Amino acid sequence: MNQQDLRMHAKKPIKPGTMLGKAGAYIVMGVFAFMTIYPLVWLFLNSFKSTTEFRTNMMGLPVDWTFDNYITSWKIGEFDKLIGNSILYTLGSTVGITFFSLLTGFAFAKIKSKATGLIYGSFIIGILLTIQSLMVPLFLEVTSIDRGIGDILRSLGLIGPGEFRLFHNTRFGVLIIYIGSALPVGIYMCTEFIRGIPSAIIEAAQIDGAGYFRIFRSIIVGMSRPIAMTLSILNIPLLWNEFALINILVSETSLKSLPLGIYKFSGGLSSDYGKQFAALVIGMLPMLLFYIAFRRQITAGVSMGALKE
């Protein structure tokens, strides 16, 4: 729309039907916005109440504002230890997922062989698997692999009698499994996106003597920025809030992430609401700040990912 079009639009009188439609849209959007924002505000305000006050005053503003809930929750939840792990797991896995998805997507989309369909299908079928169905088999797998490697290294005299850890109870194990579990969706999205990149560009590069990795580095990565952005935006909140897998994969507090610390405050017959709410705010705040800081990029990324350029 150019300046002239805009002026023409500005001169047009607003029809009553359009106004009614606009008003309706604003009301609907307003209600949705309220339904999203109100629980967050409620949670934030109630995190400044003692549990006794919360029981008698669930909806009103705090009478005796207290910051103790935050101090105690931070201490009990050991959030100082967990927040660093959350950042590492989220960023490390996002980089890994994006890189391997693009790399594999490039291979599936542009390097054809008779086995491509079969291999691609075997990756994509992972989309159908739920995390819940993977939890126990994954735990068995990581503990068995660690035990197996440990036995071999021990028999070779390379390690002592202690427990050997590679995948279970290690940050490396968490990263590998996070990356692996998100790859089916990532590979699917990247393959479909890269298919849209004209093969002529790749063929031209090949004629100029570029190898596959050079083509990937110089052409595919650059042209796949929209899908890389979309993939990152989709994965960051999921990884930040991931609970089911990390609950199974690590036991030591020094390796746990923020959701495990927050879940510590979730009692079936919860008796200390103040601290529970404070813990929830602590967990929610980084994602809220992430959204506020990157809201434009998030919207652009999601819409760009929906289109092939």
Next chain:
Amino acid sequence: MKKKICSVLVFLVILSMGAYAQKTTITVFDYIDATAPGYAENEAIWQKFIDENPDITLVKEELSNEPFHQKLAAYVAAGTLPDVIYMYPSGRSTALHEQKLVKDLAPLLGKDFLSNFIPSVTDPSGQKGKYLAELPQSITYTTVMFTNTKLLSDLGLKVPSTYAELKAMAPKLKAKGIRPVLMANKDDWVMQSCLFSTIVGRMLGDEWIDNALAGKVKFTDKDFVKALEFVQTMYKDGVIGRDTIQISYGEAPALFAEGKAAFFIDGDWRQNAFLTDASSGKALIDPKLQQTDFGFYNFPAIPGEKNPGVASAVLGCGYGISASIPAGSDKEKAAVRLLKYLYSADVQRQYLELGRYITSRKDVKSDKLEPFTMKMVQYHDSVPKTCYVLDGALDTSIYTPLNLGLQQIGLGTKTPEEVAQSIQAAVDAWRAAHK
């Protein structure tokens, strides 16, 4: 000089290796959430054991609710069970009992030690595997009638001893804008666990439930339908308001504390909600008023009851020791030492004072208890006989339609006969699956 330094270093290394070799590591899988009463103090209790036992390295993992059970399932499947495990006497810990994945604690803890506990918790027949797989820390009474005695006396009323008396006082209370009986029925398990289990125990008894599961009687039989009808009667009589189905578990204690109900029916654990909050120093009911204005009573006698005074109760959770630990090993000795510490009179007294539970240890006394905790101990002593808590005796697939059905009876959307049919259908399916 270099030689001397090297010798000292070698000596220190050997010394540290020796010290390391003497240390025994035990892993503990504990169930606790940070909102439980006295969470910080509980950490101090565990730390004391670590400080007093430098020869033991304790590696503790804490989880609660569903994540605890998911992780336990993974440990069981992988055969990597931690050394000391928090577990249930049945229910979600059934695999540990039935596959004998934990040791029998009776010989490990010894008769002398176990004689300090009330006999029912050391009775192996109460546990799924019929051996002492875990030592229950408490007995949980799921039906307690929290009573505002001051409110009753102000209106010239007395604590009712029969349902007829309770029903008779309902109009007078309602005329003053006071609910006769308050329950947090928005959570569907509350009616089943905190009242209906006692009704079934009084009207039918545990044997009837055993027979129903064995297929000898049916939930559609007249006797069970009568128990459901009694719930319907309470709603129809106005003893329990239909609006209680909109009251959530979290909001009920405040309503009772504000004097909006004469009676509040819940489990014994709910006394914690009224105790003084350590962080703010405030209590929902002032300890002075807890002493003078309130009392805990058993539900009054109900028409057609065969087992008077019975109240529903379930063995509490406790700690077990992994069967994979070699008998007589240092690890086993360390695990037993930990259990004897956790179940010692001193630690149990602290848990009682913190409001965690009413301990199953007989020799625990304290003068630091708030009146509600003291009254709860007295309530436990006053119940002549206990009966099943239905969600502890029935499979999830059976008590789920029961919980829902009790809500539907309250709402008036289903009749007791219809609810009975849905429960029997669930029993038939469960029996077919377990043939």
